[in-house]
Amino acid sequence: MNLCTDSPGCAEEFFSAPPGWTCGLQEDLPQEFRAIALRLLGGAPVAAAWTDLPRPWQCAIVVEHAVRSQFDVLVSALREGLDVPDGLICLAASGEMYPNSSFTPSKISISRVRSWLNFAIMAFIFDSILQVYLDYISDIQSGIVNLLTKQK
Numbered sequence: 001m002n003l004c005t006d007s008p009g010c011a012e013e014f015f016s017a018p019p020g021w022t023c024g025l026q027e028d029l030p031q032e033f034r035a036i037a038l039r040l041l042g043g044a045p046v047a048a049a050w051t052d053l054p055r056p057w058q059c060a061i062v063v064e065h066a067v068r069s070q071f072d073v074l075v076s077a078l079r080e081g082l083d084v085p086d087g088l089i090c091l092a093a094s095g096e097m098y099p100n101s102s103f104t105p106s107k108i109s110i111s112r113v114r115s116w117l118n119f120a121i122m123a124f125i126f127d128s129i130l131q132v133y134l135d136y137i138s139d140i141q142s143g144i145v146n147l148l149t150k151q152k
Helices: 009-012 029-039 070-079 110-151
Strands: 004-005 048-049 059-066 088-095
Touching: 004 009, 004 088, 009 029, 009 048, 009 088, 029 059, 029 070, 029 088, 059 070
Parallel strands: 004 059, 059 088
Antiparallel strands: 004 048
């Protein structure tokens, strides 16, 4: 399972192809993913599934209403020595804003989360294009160096 949630309907708001849901977390899940999922879902009944996630994400945890900042939960887990799985994305349809900030607690809408998700995807695409460009420039530089060393 690479997707877990406390609300399959909520998770289906984020992912267009509804996967087949199972009840609970599978025993063969990596321990890190299991521990982080249980912390973020806060004891709610868990539904899990396999689904195709957009690159670079490999696993997702979707919470219908986060009662605590997901960032704070992840920081706390790291401080306790847990490894956060590579490619993890944590989404919440609503929740309390960051309690340590100057903002007052309020709801976060799905459209706002989608905006951040779109921003993250665009940033990833830009980074990928930039990396291809830099690799291309590096290849050109290598070719010029090889050409100059052969002429000597």
